[in-house]
Amino acid sequence: MATVVRLGVQAVDGECIPVPSLEIGCRYKYVRRPSTWSLECTNGDGLVWFHGEHQEPPVEVDLFVGDQFCDTFPVEDGTIVVLEL
Numbered sequence: 001m002a003t004v005v006r007l008g009v010q011a012v013d014g015e016c017i018p019v020p021s022l023e024i025g026c027r028y029k030y031v032r033r034p035s036t037w038s039l040e041c042t043n044g045d046g047l048v049w050f051h052g053e054h055q056e057p058p059v060e061v062d063l064f065v066g067d068q069f070c071d072t073f074p075v076e077d078g079t080i081v082v083l084e085l
Helices: none
Strands: 003-012 023-029 036-041 047-054 060-065 068-074 080-084
Touching (some): 003 060, 023 047, 068 080
Parallel strands (some): 003 080
Antiparallel strands (some): 003 047, 023 036, 060 068
């Protein structure tokens, strides 16, 4: 049975101004399965939603801006992570 996860990422600059049109990479990590990857761009409000089905519930997610690793976060459905760039 697949698990549906919706994860939001809000990208802001050092003055907390949203960053639009930014490519965000999301690498989901699982206990027993290989990681999976998703790539999306932020909207005009600096927000992007990753929404998908997973064969196993993801335990954490690595976030990237372009090729740059930002941080690792626990995964909970509906969470919004704020990335300050």
